[in-house]
Amino acid sequence: MSSRSRDIGWIGxxxxxxxxxxxxLAAGHKPRIYNRTRxxxxxxxxxxxxxxxxxxxxxxxxxxxxxxxxxxxxxxxxFGPHGVIGRAGAKAPGVxxxxxxxxxxxxxxxxxxxxxxxxxxxxxxxxxxxxCVRAGKLSTVASGPxxxxxxxxxxxxxxxxxxxxxxxxxxxxRICKIAxxxxxxxxxxxxxxxxxxxxxxxxxxxxxxxxxNNSVLGSVFTRYKTPAIVNLDWTTTFTPTLLRKDLDLGLxxxxxxxxPMPVTATTREALQAHFGAATxxxxxxxxxxxxxxxxxxxxxxxxxxxxxxxxxKVRSGLEVPTPA
Numbered sequence: 001m002s003s004r005s006r007d008i009g010w011i012g013x014x015x016x017x018x019x020x021x022x023x024x025l026a027a028g029h030k031p032r033i034y035n036r037t038r039x040x041x042x043x044x045x046x047x048x049x050x051x052x053x054x055x056x057x058x059x060x061x062x063x064x065x066x067x068x069x070x071x072x073x074x075x076x077x078x079f080g081p082h083g084v085i086g087r088a089g090a091k092a093p094g095v096x097x098x099x100x101x102x103x104x105x106x107x108x109x110x111x112x113x114x115x116x117x118x119x120x121x122x123x124x125x126x127x128x129x130x131x132c133v134r135a136g137k138l139s140t141v142a143s144g145p146x147x148x149x150x151x152x153x154x155x156x157x158x159x160x161x162x163x164x165x166x167x168x169x170x171x172x173x174r175i176c177k178i179a180x181x182x183x184x185x186x187x188x189x190x191x192x193x194x195x196x197x198x199x200x201x202x203x204x205x206x207x208x209x210x211x212x213n214n215s216v217l218g219s220v221f222t223r224y225k226t227p228a229i230v231n232l233d234w235t236t237t238f239t240p241t242l243l244r245k246d247l248d249l250g251l252x253x254x255x256x257x258x259x260p261m262p263v264t265a266t267t268r269e270a271l272q273a274h275f276g277a278a279t280x281x282x283x284x285x286x287x288x289x290x291x292x293x294x295x296x297x298x299x300x301x302x303x304x305x306x307x308x309x310x311x312x313k314v315r316s317g318l319e320v321p322t323p324a
Contacts, residue, residue: 008032008155009061009084009093010049011077012100013041016126017067019133020099020159021049027158031065032058034077054082063151064093065159071106074098078110085117095148097122097156099140103249104174111144111171120148125177126160129237135318136161137220141180143173162220175253182250182264185243187221188292189267192299195229200305206230206312213317223317225293232297232309234290240274243292247271274298 008031010021018040024031025047032050034057035041041051055077058064064084068074078085078096085092096119098107111121122144132138139162142149149166156164167176198208209226212218227233247268254261274288277298281287287294300307 007060007062009058009064010034010066011055011058011064011084012067013044014067014069015130016099016133018044019130020065020067020138022047023133023136023158023161024155025049029155029158032061034058055080055084056082056086059084059086059093060091062094063097063155064095065097065099065155067099069100071100071102071110074100074102074106074110079113085114085119092117092119095120095122095151097124097142097148097152099124099126099159101125101177102174104171104178107171107174120145122148122152123171123173124152124156124164125173127177127180128160128162131224131237131316131318132162132220133159134320137318139163139165141165141167141173141176143167143170143176145169178246178249178253181243181246182261184221184238185247185271186263186267188225188243188295189270189299191222191225191229192293192296195296196299196303196305200303204310206310206314209314220317223315226314227316228291228293229296230310230312230314232307234294236289236291238292239290240271240288240292240295244268244271244275270299271295273302277301 008029010031010033013021013033013035021031021033021044030048032052033041033044034052034055038051045051052058066074066077068077077083096114107123114121122142124140124142126138126140128138138160140156140160142164153164167173195205195208199205209229213223213226247264250264251261251268274295278284278287297307
């Protein structure tokens, strides 16, 4: 694998993949890239990436990174008619690294099929959004063959400036991502409640969030959600529907493993109220397609608080430094 490690292939340059490839290019790498909609990849070609016409054109990559929307998408680019895995004996990538967020069962099935072609598979789901990528504050967790992680780690550390963690074999990284998103749900529900507690006491949201962000409890997450909380900006980074799915997955896992999760269960029920509140909106589907931080509105209804934007410019902590 090491002899081909500098030959990078990439599939998927959407909201997350595009800035990830930008970071590789900035570090001096020139990946070959494929995207279903070619026009979205063309700006990267102007910076040194090479666009190919199908996933099959990346079959000879030393290391192939993939970030797509669903498990079916991953299966298609790997095994479809124009996929990277062709007939027996044909060229295949040295390692496939999947950065997508898919289920552990789907991931395990794809791993088994790749093993039939002697292709090591590393699953490496990420934590953060496109702004986190650009600011160098994305993180990733990986599982699969340790040798594959050793090969991928230098590139993962470029892509995810906040670090790449290895947690062992198989689909353990998928479990980590579920656990992470359970924590996300609990934190965002708690954050909504304490923000409203402060506001109903007469404390402006921007002032309260400044205090939290400067305290030991402040985090990358509380900082980058501060503009949304202060100005009621529900530009989508993660939807309530996806969060509900992950809470359900976490609760199912807790039941399977015998781990009591009463706080998670309460959070899940609080989130369900957001879906009920959406039915009162003129366009429920469009409302639920907004960012999950909009559940602050649902919590405000229960608290008898009328929210209004504070129209105040506040820092997110994800500002990209301007080159000197």
